[in-house]
Each structure stands twice: as C-alpha cells, then as structure tokens.
Amino acid sequence: MTPPSSFNSNFRYLVPILGFMLLCTLFLFSNLDFSTYSVSPASDASVSSLVTTTKALSSPSPVVLTAVDSIGSRPKETFSDLITTFDQWDKEVGCDRFQAKFKGWKVNASAVQEIDRHDCSELKMSHASVYVKLASWVPDILDGLYQCRCGLSCLWTRNEALADKADVWLWVTFHLQNRTEGDPLHAFFQIEAPRWRSGHEDIFISYHASSEVQATYAGKFFRIHRSYTVPNNKRDDVLVYWSSSNCLSHRDETAKKFLSLVSHHSMGKCLNNVGGGDMALTFYPDCQMEENPIPHWWDHLHCAMSHYKFVLAIENTFTESYVTEKLFYALDAGSVPIYFGAPNVWDLVPPNSIIDASKFKSIEELADYVKAVGEDPVAYAEFHAWRRCGVLGNYGKVRDASLDTLPCRLCEEASVRGGRKASLRTPS
Numbered sequence: 001m002t003p004p005s006s007f008n009s010n011f012r013y014l015v016p017i018l019g020f021m022l023l024c025t026l027f028l029f030s031n032l033d034f035s036t037y038s039v040s041p042a043s044d045a046s047v048s049s050l051v052t053t054t055k056a057l058s059s060p061s062p063v064v065l066t067a068v069d070s071i072g073s074r075p076k077e078t079f080s081d082l083i084t085t086f087d088q089w090d091k092e093v094g095c096d097r098f099q100a101k102f103k104g105w106k107v108n109a110s111a112v113q114e115i116d117r118h119d120c121s122e123l124k125m126s127h128a129s130v131y132v133k134l135a136s137w138v139p140d141i142l143d144g145l146y147q148c149r150c151g152l153s154c155l156w157t158r159n160e161a162l163a164d165k166a167d168v169w170l171w172v173t174f175h176l177q178n179r180t181e182g183d184p185l186h187a188f189f190q191i192e193a194p195r196w197r198s199g200h201e202d203i204f205i206s207y208h209a210s211s212e213v214q215a216t217y218a219g220k221f222f223r224i225h226r227s228y229t230v231p232n233n234k235r236d237d238v239l240v241y242w243s244s245s246n247c248l249s250h251r252d253e254t255a256k257k258f259l260s261l262v263s264h265h266s267m268g269k270c271l272n273n274v275g276g277g278d279m280a281l282t283f284y285p286d287c288q289m290e291e292n293p294i295p296h297w298w299d300h301l302h303c304a305m306s307h308y309k310f311v312l313a314i315e316n317t318f319t320e321s322y323v324t325e326k327l328f329y330a331l332d333a334g335s336v337p338i339y340f341g342a343p344n345v346w347d348l349v350p351p352n353s354i355i356d357a358s359k360f361k362s363i364e365e366l367a368d369y370v371k372a373v374g375e376d377p378v379a380y381a382e383f384h385a386w387r388r389c390g391v392l393g394n395y396g397k398v399r400d401a402s403l404d405t406l407p408c409r410l411c412e413e414a415s416v417r418g419g420r421k422a423s424l425r426t427p428s
C-alpha cells in the first residue's frame, strides 16, 4: 500500500496533523472497551506510528492492533470470495495476533451458567425422565435417551407412554398448576423476554443465567428444518440482508433509518423491497430443500442470508442477556450481524463477531462503518476470525448452555432435587 502521492511534499504539514490524530486515537483507545475506527482514512504512516508509539508507552499489557483497528487505511476494494479474504487476513494479521489482542478480554462469567455447576455428589438419582407436555415448539429432535455427566442417564420424550414414570413435566405454555405431593416436578420453559414465570413451576427455564436452568439461543435445534447450503461468495452489489415479518414499530423505525443508508434486501413483510415475501428461492434456487416441496421461509432463511456480508438483527426487546436466534442464525450462516439488542451482548458472543450498533454515536456513523468494512476484505475477514482461531470469550459456555443440551441439564436439576420425591416448594 502506498501513501497518498502528496505525502512527501506535504510531509511537514502532515506531521503535526498526524501527531494530533495519533493523540486523539490514543485517547479513544484508552476510553473504549472495543476497537474504534477512524471515519476519515488514515495513511499507513499514521497507522504504523500508532503501533510503535503505543509500544513506546509501554502499557502493562501490550496493545495489539489488528485489521479492524485500521479500517480506512487500506485501499477500498470490492470483494466477494471468502476464501481469498481469509487468505489475505491470515497473511496480514493471523490468529496469533487476534488471540493476543483478545487474551485479556473481559466478559461477565456470571452471564452464563456453568455446565458443571452441580457437584456429582449432589445427584440423588442415576436416571431421570422428562415428559414434554402438550404439543409445542420444542423440537422432536430432542427426544431420546441421553448419557449425561456424573453417570446420569436422561430420557426426554413427548410420548406419554414412554414417560409413564416421569420425574419432570416440562411445560412451555401457561397451563401448569401447582404440583401436588408425589407428582413429577413442574418445569416451565419461557424463551421470551421479559421472563414471565407461571407462578406454579418448581424449575424455571429461560435465556437468563438467573433462572434455575438457562437455555441460550446459541444451539442448532431451534430450527431443524433448514437448508445448510452456504455459498463461498458474498454479494458485492447488495450489502445487508434483513428479514422481519413481525413489524414492530420500534424495530421498523430503526431498520428504516439504517437501511435507507446502505444497499440492502428486505425479504420479510416489513419494509419489503424485493417485490414480495417469497422471493428468497427465486433469488437463490440453491437454497431449495428438495425433500420439502412446500417451502416455508424458515427452510431457506439460513441459506438466503449467507449470500450477504451483513445481516441486520434487531431484537424485539432490548434487555439483559436476551440474545436470540436473530443474531445466532446470522453467525451460523457465515454472515456478520449488525446488532441492536441486549446491552450485555458481548457476554454471549465471541469477540469481534458482530457489529454492535450501541457503540456508535449515530445511525449514520454505523452505516459508514458497515460500508467501510464492506470495502475492506482484510477487516471483513477479521469478523470471521472467531470461528477460525478457536473459541474465545464466553461463547463456548453459551453453546454449552443452549437448548441443544437442555435434556441433560434439566435431568440433572431433577436428580439434585430428588425427582418425584422432592418436597413441595415453599411459597417465596
């Protein structure tokens, strides 16, 4: 990369300017939790002097700068091929530097339950069974007999006959009543904010760590029918994917402001700009699931969004730890979520995996940033480093505490309480 052609002749004027920019940048770095970027392109000279001067300041832990810290310093480039961008990033940054940068990354460990939070000696039964009551969204794929930790086995079933001696009845609707002596424990699973309890449950399950059992959205089983076809090429003509058919006014307003500033496809009912709600398969025939002749939007959602560099994800409620499939689908699809939602989202996602809208002063600034990343293959590739360099932050725990592992964790909770033999709960 070459500095601007006027660089040499204007050098003596640039030095004080660059020095000032450097001071400003250092000031920003010392005040922000996460990487910052300069909207106006900085020359290579300022970036390399930033590295040296930062080292010279000899802060206790060395500041490791990566591609995201110098967005705007590389020439703008159109790109669509992921493998090539990953290769470029490996050469210019690489996992060692990425890991070094996030080594001391601070996350709140209490935001996610420990998978081994019970000591094996607390278990009162070596087998427990869960009967999933009433037809519900709980996916059939969870049904089965599990071998869990501490030698515990766990039967999870929607079949009443198989669960004739259930230790737990699991409800996902409000139909449950108080448990009577000798009945299975009552578990109530509420996936939405604001975590309404039924008032009749012994075991409350929700996305939040303060529940008796936590079930994060980071698992695969929320949608089992979907096309996992994902292309290696991202579109370079349209930057952002959005799909929403529950047109909440606050979400639509935010989306409208942001999407007016970037090229996008809005595929759902809200703010649709692709000529209808069923266009995904017309655009992306590769997303068709052959065994499913009547397509449902959720079949090809994952595949459709994977064609874009960015996916807009706006939660219906912005509250602590409520980080839903809207974000995790985008991550799983190999895209980069632009996220509006839980204030503590970084406690639940890997470092540098999303663009957190709350870190920007305005929607315009956010849009400029997204466009800059969309024209910088090395910086874009860095948003995928979390999946290429090994698990960092709380993300491993977040996967461990997902719906996918709920059967064993609920059986364990039942075993600790003694199943049907558990005493009736005392009113709180």
Ligand SMILES: *[C@@H]1O[C@H](CO)[C@@H](O)[C@H](O)[C@H]1NC(C)=O
Pocket: 108, 109, 110, 111, 112, 209, 210, 320, 321
């Ligand atoms: C850490 O997370 C827990 C559970 O979500 C929360 O109650 C607590 O306030 C958080 N602590 C900090 C310092 O944010």
Ligand SMILES: *[C@@H]1O[C@H](CO)[C@@H](O)[C@H](O)[C@H]1NC(C)=O
Pocket: 178, 199, 200, 425, 426, 427, 428
């Ligand atoms: C259910 O239990 C709670 C607390 O244990 C109690 O306050 C409530 O009155 C009970 N409801 C019924 C219908 O028995």
